[in-house]
Every structure is written in C-alpha cells, then in structure tokens.
Amino acid sequence: MSATQPVEIISPEADNSVPLLEVRNLVKYFPLTRGILFKKKIGDVKAVDGVSFTLRAGETLGLVGESGCGKSTTARTILGLEKATSGEVIFEGRNIVGLGKEEMREIRRDMQVVFQDPYSSLNPRMTVASIVAEPWRIHDDLVPKNKQRSQVLELLELVGLNPNHANRFPHQFSGGQRQRIGVARALALQPKLIVADEPVSALDVSVQAQVVNLLEDLQAEMGIAYLFIAHDLSVVRQICDRTAVMYLGKIVEMGEELDVYQNNRHPYTSALLSAVPVPSADQSHRRTRIRLEGDVPSPSNPPSGCRFRTRCWKATEICKTTEPAFENVGGEHFMACHHPEEVAV
C-alpha cells in the first residue's frame, strides 16, 4: 500500500475547503441502572463509541447499519437532541456540543431533520399550511407574516404537493404525501443540512422512489447536504455520495459508492451486502452468500478488540486483543480491520 496523501475530491456543487459538518470522536453512552428508589448505575449502553466523519456542503453521506448499531443515536446527538458524552460536533467551524438552548436554536435553522414515520411526526390537528409555516413562528425574522402564505404554497409546490390542499389535515394524505409535507417543513428555514432518519423506509416501494428522487432534486437545486440514515443499503447506494457502515457504535468502513459497494474491505460490509437480496430474475448467485451466525452482541458489553470478531469468520487472536485502527486505504476510503478483504480486480 502506498502512502496516501489526503486526496481532494472535486465535485461540482461542493466547496471542499471547510467541511459543513465535522464529527470528531463522538461518544454517547446511556447509563444502565438498577433499582427504582435507589438507582444504582451498573454500566453503560455504548450506543455511539467514537464516531468521526466529515460532511461537505451539498454532499450526501449515508450512515448504514443494523438496528442498535448507533446510527440514529449519532444523528440525534449531532442535532443536540441527546447530550454527547464526549467528542465534538463542528458545524460551520464551531463546536456545537454543549451549546445552550438559545444558541442551539440558531444553529438548528441551518440543520433540519426529517423523521421516519410520516404518521406520527406531523401534528394531526394542524393544517398542512400551518405545519409547514411552524418553523417561522420560532424563527420569526425569516419570513414576514404577509408573505408566509405565498411561501407555503411555493414550498408545497416544490415538494410536489398540490398547493390547493394547503388547508387539509395530515390524515387526508397518503404516507408518501405526508413525507413530502415533512420535507417541506424541513425546507422552510432553507437549511444547509438535513438529517434524514430513515426517511423512506415506512413507504411503499412504488412511492419510495418518488421521495428519493425528490430529495435528489432538492439537493441539486438548493445545495443542501444530507446526512442520510437508513438500514436499507440499496436506497443508500442510490442516493449517497459516500457511505459509512456502522457496527456496534463504531464506523467500520467508509468511502465513496464503489469503495463500499464494490471494493469493500471490511468483512462486515461484505456480509451485510451479501445478505441484501437483489430483485432480479437472474438468481445464479442465490446460494453463494456469506452467512453471519447469531445476533449482534449487546452494546452494553461489546466484545474486546474488534467488535465484529464474535461474528467474523476471519477473526484471529489479534482481533481479540487489539482494536483495529480506522485507516485510510486510498482516496476517501477508510476501514478498520486486521484482516481486510482482498481488493476486487
């Protein structure tokens, strides 16, 4: 392996000089307690355990992994919805961990969120127009009162909803339409970053693609960056510029599309990819898959050394004793494994 200098990837819409978001060694532990009256701390659930990455303006980074890997907690901690145990979240050059309510409110103008469940994330008693305009009640300097109505209609049109439906209530819309309402609300403050937590996984296949395309179009038009959290590797491959694969609170591999989906080096990435069924008539590869045994270990008591070793077919003694370093293996490609997969030719 040749020594690698940091390689600048030039993409048209991204300004590479300063990343929009930089996460450094982020840690989030949840205390495990016993007892009701006299609570005693008996350990920690290590939901996020040292996660680092950068996100450039206008870029989409996917965070993938199975349930319990810490992808959603990472997102919530970045947004300030959970208090980080340690580490830094640097947004536009400023560490926002531990900021007060007032300051965080200002930051959130540029950092919005779209949730998974379009059924529970919209207030059922509010009309679509008031849902979309709600952020302006908090950030009341952004759009003057007399312009709000016309702006709402514009936003609805932008996300592909009929502006004539502005006075309807959420229950009058289908799942896909509700997710569009959620996107319109997130766009109301013209954010630089949208954290999307499983935004399409509750939607039917035929509608999922509509929302994926909508997110791509909005990015091309407005230069928004996405932190896209999903368990579905197919969706992430489609929408993301770079992908980070998480396992038990850590990123095990990260890179551009082909780094992760074709020339992946970490065994967990290989196993995850080979478990995803491919919707194709050609099933010649049906039985040639890597099978992981057992379940993911508990994050309250992760294995020593490499956390994946208990399910890894390549694990040796060193994996037990030494945690593999998260290394650059060329370009934008990083991974943490003592026995990486051969590079496909």
Next chain:
Amino acid sequence: MAATLQLSESDSVETTDRLLEVKDLKVEFRIEDGVVRAVNGLSYGLSAGETVAILGESGSGKSVSAQAIMGIIDSPPGFITGGSVKFEGRELLTMGDEERRKIRGNDIGMVFQDALSALNPVYSVGWQIGEMFRMHRGMSRKEAKAESLRLMERVKIPDAAKRLRAYPFEFSGGMRQRIMIAMSIALDPKVLIADEPTTALDVTVQAQVMDLLAELQTDYGMGLILITHDLGVVAEVADRVIVMYAGRGVEKGTLKEVFGQPAHPYTEGLMRSVPRSDVRVDRLEPIIGNPPDLLRLPKGCAFQPRCPYEQEDCLVDEPPLVEVEPGDSDRATACLHWEDVYR
C-alpha cells in the same frame, strides 16, 4: 375442439397435482364507510415443494388472501363473498368449523410477521410449542416437551434445552421468528404460509431466517406461500410469483418470467422504481401517483391512473386475466395492453 380438450386436460391435472388451489377468491370488509373489496379475484395453485410468492404493497390484499385460506378472518366485518380454496381437492370455504380447525395447524401452518404479538407473553416458549402436540396429537406433557426440544433444535436455537423455559421477551427478534416457525411446522404441515416473515428483521438475520425456511421446505417437501412486499426476497426464494394490486392478482408466472419480462405495467413499474444494492442507476423511475383508496377504486383498471400505457378502454371494464403464453394458465396478466409492456 382440440383447444377445449387441452383446456379440460390441464384443468384435471391441476386438481390432482396441486396441494392447494385458489380460484377467483373474493373477500370484502363491510365497514362504516362502505365496502372494501380487499381481495377481488385471486387465483393460483401451489404444489408440494414449491414456493409461490405473493407480492404486493400495503392494501393490495396479500395478507387478507392468506387469512382467508387459513379461515382466520374476523366476520363481521370480513366476508368471503366468492371463489374457492381447495386443499387436496377438498373445498375449505364451505367446510365445517371442526374440520377446518383440524386442517389449520395439521395441514396448513402459518408464520406471522410480528412474532412478539403472535406468541403468548405469559407462557414459556417450550410450553407454547408443546401445546401443538398436546392439543392436536393428545400427547402427555413429557412427550410434548421432548417434541418441543426437538423442534427448537431443528430451527437452530442455541442452547435449546436451557431455553425451553424462557419467555418470548427473552429472545431476540430473529430467535422469536424461529420459535414461531417451530410452532408452525410442529405437525408437519403440507403447506406453510409465511406472511412477511422477515420484514421486522435486520438483513443479516433475515438471511438466516430465509435460509432456515428454505431448508425446512426442502426437508419436509412443504409447499410454501410467501407473502411479501420485498422484491428482493421474492427473487431470492420464489419459484413462481403472483403480483397483487388493489385486491387483484394482476400478473403471475415463474420468477424468471415475471421479473425477467414483466407483462403488466405495475410489475414493470415496480422493477424500475426499486433501488438495488448491486448497481446504481442514474435515476430511479418511480410509479407516479399513490396507491388507490380501496373505498374509491377507479372505474375499469385500478392501476390506470398511475399507468404509462393507459388508453381509453382502460376506463371501461376491469381487464380480465389473460394468458401470456396461450395454453399456460400459470402465466397470465390482467392488462388490456400487456403486449405493449411485454416486448
């Protein structure tokens, strides 16, 4: 003359060959707001050792059709209003309750999506699996316990002997699904219906459970009906596919036929709109619009408002199911303009 002879011949072959034969099944729910025709004409057959996938989105009627076969539809509001379901030549829909109960469990087993709510939280899993033997086979507790252990080992639950006395909440999602599979295969059913068996599971665990189902199917020679919304899962395990839309079976054929050369605009639309992990496309091609409101189905073809091949005649009548390959009733589509799709 020859044509009719051929038809009756294939008809008789079907009734003797097939374990399960569903013909023009119709189920409706009479609710306050009107009548929902949840299943509105569904026909397919299932042979021993074969996997038939029923593919559809939410509201397509795929799960209701399975519940109708099992005879577990709440009535009212649900009513089976037409069609026939024959198991080994015997009509299930007109059968008495007692006889039906024997077939359910003994001959036809079912696995549900949500194992946590399908299992009883206050009984140990060993007891619940054993119940199948005590109820249906009249075994003693001790015999039933031995059978439970055998089954838990069969579905590869680690430390089965120790885990007999554990309760459902003490298991992970994948292990719970294995327990439900153990219960469903306890009495060696000839047909297993699996309704979204892996939807709530992570992909690596999903792969384990699908492997287990495939292995059990081979060992026991069961016919498997797999109900799913996931095109990938279908591609992975199905021999034949029935695509459902708004209560109707709109296309059927072998996996190769349906996924390789769709003959219905909806199937083609699904294939184009779904992202794949093995390849990235420039842009997904979604199906326009939204799934239909079953209370207000459009006139004519239910897919017509979202269909790129739509013409004026699509607005008139429901398109009949027609054979794509003349003489092969297993390869059919319900589209007036299927030849435009099937190129």
